[in-house]
Amino acid sequence: xxxxxTSRAVSDILGGITNGMIYGLVALSxxxxxxxxGILNFAQGAMPMFATYIGMVAFSHVFSYWxxxxxxxxxxxxxxxxxxxxxxxxxxxxxxxxxIVVMVGFLIVLEGAAAALWSTQPRGFINPFSPIDFQLGGKxxxxxAFSLYEIITALVVMTTVAVLFRYTKLGLQLRASALAPEVxxxxxxxxxxxxxxxWVLSMGVGTITTILVASNFFTGLTPQVMDGVFxxxxxxxxxxxxxxxxxxIISGVCIxxxxxxxxxxxxxxxxxxxxxxxxxxxxxxxxxxxFTKSTARRV
Amino acid sequence: xxxxxxxxxxTSGCIVLAVAVSLVGAATIRDGVALSVALVxxxxxxxxxxxxxxxxxxxxxxxxxxxxxxxxxxxxxxFFFSATTNFNLAIGAAMSIVLLGLSFLTGASGQISLGSxxxxxxxxxxxxxxxxxxxSTPIVVTLLIAVAGxxxxxxxxxxxxxxxxxPYLAGMTLAFAVAFTGIVNTxxxxxxxxxxxxxxxxATAPHWLVALFSVSTSPFVTNTMWITxxxxxxxxVAFFFMANLFASRTGRAMRLLRDxxxxxxxxxxxxxxxxxxxxxxxxAYAALGGALWTLINNSVSPPSYSFALSVTIxxxxxxxxxxxxxxxxxxxxxxxxxxxxxxxxxxQTGLNPQGNFASQLNGIIFGxxxxxxxxxxxxGIAGAVRHYWLxxxxxxxxx
Amino acid sequence: xxxxxxxxxSFGAVQALRDVSFFAETGKITAxxxxxxxxxxTLLRTISGLKEPSSGDILLLERSLVRQKPEDIARLGVxxxxxGRGVIGEFTVEENLRLGxxxxxxxxxxxxxxxxxxxxxxxxxxxxxxxxxxxxxxQMLAMARALIAQPLVLLLDEPxxxxxxxxxxxxxxxxxxxCASKNLTVILVEQNASTALRISDHAVVLHLGxxxxxxxxSKIAVDEDLRRYYLGMVD
Numbered sequence: 001x002x003x004x005x006t007s008r009a010v011s012d013i014l015g016g017i018t019n020g021m022i023y024g025l026v027a028l029s030x031x032x033x034x035x036x037x038g039i040l041n042f043a044q045g046a047m048p049m050f051a052t053y054i055g056m057v058a059f060s061h062v063f064s065y066w067x068x069x070x071x072x073x074x075x076x077x078x079x080x081x082x083x084x085x086x087x088x089x090x091x092x093x094x095x096x097x098x099x100i101v102v103m104v105g106f107l108i109v110l111e112g113a114a115a116a117l118w119s120t121q122p123r124g125f126i127n128p129f130s131p132i133d134f135q136l137g138g139k140x141x142x143x144x145a146f147s148l149y150e151i152i153t154a155l156v157v158m159t160t161v162a163v164l165f166r167y168t169k170l171g172l173q174l175r176a177s178a179l180a181p182e183v184x185x186x187x188x189x190x191x192x193x194x195x196x197x198x199w200v201l202s203m204g205v206g207t208i209t210t211i212l213v214a215s216n217f218f219t220g221l222t223p224q225v226m227d228g229v230f231x232x233x234x235x236x237x238x239x240x241x242x243x244x245x246x247x248x249i250i251s252g253v254c255i256x257x258x259x260x261x262x263x264x265x266x267x268x269x270x271x272x273x274x275x276x277x278x279x280x281x282x283x284x285x286x287x288x289x290x291f292t293k294s295t296a297r298r299v
Numbered sequence: 300x301x302x303x304x305x306x307x308x309x310t311s312g313c314i315v316l317a318v319a320v321s322l323v324g325a326a327t328i329r330d331g332v333a334l335s336v337a338l339v340x341x342x343x344x345x346x347x348x349x350x351x352x353x354x355x356x357x358x359x360x361x362x363x364x365x366x367x368x369x370x371x372x373x374x375x376x377x378f379f380f381s382a383t384t385n386f387n388l389a390i391g392a393a394m395s396i397v398l399l400g401l402s403f404l405t406g407a408s409g410q411i412s413l414g415s416x417x418x419x420x421x422x423x424x425x426x427x428x429x430x431x432x433x434x435s436t437p438i439v440v441t442l443l444i445a446v447a448g449x450x451x452x453x454x455x456x457x458x459x460x461x462x463x464x465x466p467y468l469a470g471m472t473l474a475f476a477v478a479f480t481g482i483v484n485t486x487x488x489x490x491x492x493x494x495x496x497x498x499x500x501x502a503t504a505p506h507w508l509v510a511l512f513s514v515s516t517s518p519f520v521t522n523t524m525w526i527t528x529x530x531x532x533x534x535x536v537a538f539f540f541m542a543n544l545f546a547s548r549t550g551r552a553m554r555l556l557r558d559x560x561x562x563x564x565x566x567x568x569x570x571x572x573x574x575x576x577x578x579x580x581x582x583a584y585a586a587l588g589g590a591l592w593t594l595i596n597n598s599v600s601p602p603s604y605s606f607a608l609s610v611t612i613x614x615x616x617x618x619x620x621x622x623x624x625x626x627x628x629x630x631x632x633x634x635x636x637x638x639x640x641x642x643x644x645x646x647q648t649g650l651n652p653q654g655n656f657a658s659q660l661n662g663i664i665f666g667x668x669x670x671x672x673x674x675x676x677x678x679g680i681a682g683a684v685r686h687y688w689l690x691x692x693x694x695x696x697x698x
Numbered sequence: 699x700x701x702x703x704x705x706x707x708s709f710g711a712v713q714a715l716r717d718v719s720f721f722a723e724t725g726k727i728t729a730x731x732x733x734x735x736x737x738x739x740t741l742l743r744t745i746s747g748l749k750e751p752s753s754g755d756i757l758l759l760e761r762s763l764v765r766q767k768p769e770d771i772a773r774l775g776v777x778x779x780x781x782g783r784g785v786i787g788e789f790t791v792e793e794n795l796r797l798g799x800x801x802x803x804x805x806x807x808x809x810x811x812x813x814x815x816x817x818x819x820x821x822x823x824x825x826x827x828x829x830x831x832x833x834x835x836x837q838m839l840a841m842a843r844a845l846i847a848q849p850l851v852l853l854l855d856e857p858x859x860x861x862x863x864x865x866x867x868x869x870x871x872x873x874x875x876x877c878a879s880k881n882l883t884v885i886l887v888e889q890n891a892s893t894a895l896r897i898s899d900h901a902v903v904l905h906l907g908x909x910x911x912x913x914x915x916s917k918i919a920v921d922e923d924l925r926r927y928y929l930g931m932v933d
Contacts, residue, residue: 040469101673104613105667106670115659172793186748188802191769231473238470242466
């Protein structure tokens with residue numbers, strides 16, 4: 001068993017799953033916003049990044065790791081809600097081009113503001129999880145305390161979101177507001193609040209994701225930290241289909257594993273090329289995503 | 300006697316003014332006469348050929364003449380500008396070509412692209428790489444090769460793009476823009492990686508141009524002017540072709556496609572073919588702009604063709620006015636002087652020029668302008684002006 | 699229960715309703731009739747808050763409904779079953795009903811039981827996706843969904859549309875029962891004038907946005923001119 005678990009292939013699979021969970025989370029938050037408000041949030045990486053800077057860096061002198069995480073998540077909620085109310089609300093019903101352009105602009109503004117306020121120097125966080133791989137019979141397995149932290153947190157977040165949407169009153173209202181806003185209004189659902197809540201939740205997921213990425217010993221927090229992750233997360237969401245939260249997560253994990261192999265057996269420069277290739281091929285085969293059911297009718 | 304319209308009055312006035320200024324201001328009588336003759340021809344040509352009747356009946360001829368006049372005026376003025384102004388003018392003109400391409404893609408066929416920087420980079424790199432291997436090729440030919448390269452890349456990306464709706468297309472082009480850096484690094488032995496490439500010999504002005512200046516003028520001035528002139532001519536030709544394309548059947552087909560693709564297909568317009576053509580055109584234009592930048596800067600630096608540049612390009616297109624030709628020119632001018640404006644802002648607000656804030660100001664301002672323009676004035680400057688004109692004209696008609 | 703006073707509604711330059719006034723009595727069925735384009739749907743949508751009027755007022759008892767959000771009006775007890783029914787196909791029958799019960803302070807299981815009793819078909823299909831229901835079943839679901847919140851007023855927009863006559867008759871029967879047992883006020887918009895007049899107490903006839911008749915239903919039913927010109931009831 002030992003040689004198997006420490007073999008190159010299994011190491012790549014484990015490493016790929018760890019990364020893939022992160023991509024899956026990003027894809028999930030994109031799907032959340034797309035399904036609730038019909039907008040593809042290009043600033044999905046930048047907004048939580050800003051919240052993370054506020055919580056983890058600005059408060060780092062006051063709090064230790066976990067309180068900082070809590071602060072970041074709350075700031076993330078606030079940024080999500082604030083953006084929906086102030087910025088996004090003006091974009092409903094406008095041509096497709098407008099929200100894309102505005103969110104791209106927002107992305108650049110946030111990255112610039114973060115760099116202006118906190119510089120582009122990477123910042124590390126002292127967190128209680130060691131990045132050293134576990135040893136099995138003297139050889140390393142591609143899992144560390146930190147990667148377990150990532151995987152478990154991701155699973156908890158995904159499960160929480162799933163439970164929220166399928167089994168709670170709030171989830172019912174959120175889904176109804178997205179599927180049939182006018183009818184929902186006639187049934188007393190406060191649709192505008194639900195739209196804002198969609199963004200708030202998505203930012204919550206996004207901030208936790210960013211904290212996981214930034215807490216990584218080898219990465220640290222920079223204004224651009226989520227750029228690559230966002231690109232891969234978007235690709236996962238697009239491949240899985242923007243309508244499907246489950247598809248998003250599965251695509252994310254698969255892409256994570258594939259790219260890990262590419263990086264190991266080929267060259268790290270090829271990773272983004274292969275990812276782009278996957279995106280192009282999958283969109284040519286199924287332009288609406290691999291996991292989208294044929295459109296359900298609303299009567 | 301024909302009635303004197305306002306047009307006749309204005310034209311005559313311009314001619315008189317031009318002759319007076321040239322005769323008074325020129326160094327010698329010979330120069331003055333030459334200048335005034337040139338100006339009279341230019342003004343008369345513009346006046347005649349912009350008349351509504353001419354525009355309706357001989358549209359292409361009008362376009363040719365007006366483009367020629369505009370190019371000539373620009374060329375003449377480079378003679379009087381300083382090297383710095385010429386340099387900025389050239390950079391701005393090349394950028395306006397890129398803006399025109401993207402404006403066309405979005406305005407005429409409704410497709411969103413965040414990959415302009417990558418196509419610019421492709422053109423820029425091809426220019427440098429070709430020149431390094433085949434130094435004797437004339438500049439124009441190398442430019443055309445760069446354009447071909449850009450068009451090919453546009454074809455490769457445009458084929459899958461035809462099936463994608465807005466957000467997916469934007470995301471794919473974003474991935475491409477991000478991947479471009481990876482591609483550059485993967486083949487860094489050819490592309491020079493992060494450090495980039497130099498042109499083997501910088502373009503030098505030909506003898507007859509140098510002869511127009513006094514002997515003491517530095518080669519830098521004449522070379523810059525020469526490069527700027529090349530850029531201006533190329534820009535003029537590019538704009539001319541675009542104007543024709545806009546008005547042609549293909550252009551009309553694209554606009555119909557943008558507004559109602561179902562109706563367009565019913566009329567027999569091939570959705571995928573038209574969209575791919577639009578993509579190829581816009582990427583070819585972007586590559587041309589990038590190649591010109593290499594010529595102007597005498598080198599190429601791949602890291603500068605980043606996703607942030609794509610966003611800047613998008614902002615300029617939006618601010619200038621999506622789908623308008625004047626909009627691309629406005630955007631080019633804004634870009635040419637944005638560096639100056641930003642450093643002026645930096646000094647005015649007392650920020651440390653080396654500090655964090657100042658280096659990010661470019662991104663923050665363009666990103667902010669993009670948001671504000673899209674929310675409050677999505678038609679951009681040129682679009683708003685045209686909208687105003689159309690409303691005025693409609694108002695006059697019904698009065 | 700519902701008083702409409704001098705209501706005028708326009709869409710840009712087009713005036714859909716002009717100075718419409720009538721009163722819907724508590725516990726009675728008021729029919730709103732007229733041909734296509736008469737403004738019937740616009741009237742209901744204005745009452746439930748989806749459209750703002752340019753002038754006039756709508757009172758629920760003494761309380762003005764104009765300028766309130768649809769979700770707030772719904773929470774006051776105004777149920778609206780819109781044109782096309784608005785059943786959410788991606789939800790199950792039970793999820794649709796749960797959505798309807800959301801705002802009301804009712805016991806969910808009691809409410810569900812009541813609706814399943816009234817519409818047994820829904821009870822049989824409670825776990826099925828609503829998209830799989832037939833037209834008549836969807837109409838029942840839409841009504842049950844509105845009723846589960848125990849509304850004071852029920853606005854019905856063309857419930858018989860696309861339904862077979864027996865199903866329509868069944869539906870009308872249910873509506874009559876509800877009025878009697880729960881003192882429910884119903885405003886019933888119908889193209890099918892004879893069906894509506896048969897069960898209504900009062901009727902309002904609209905033509906091109908104005909009220910041309912406002913009277914006891916039985917009187918309207920026998921008025922020759924009204925029947926021919928506005929109600930499309932040719933003998």
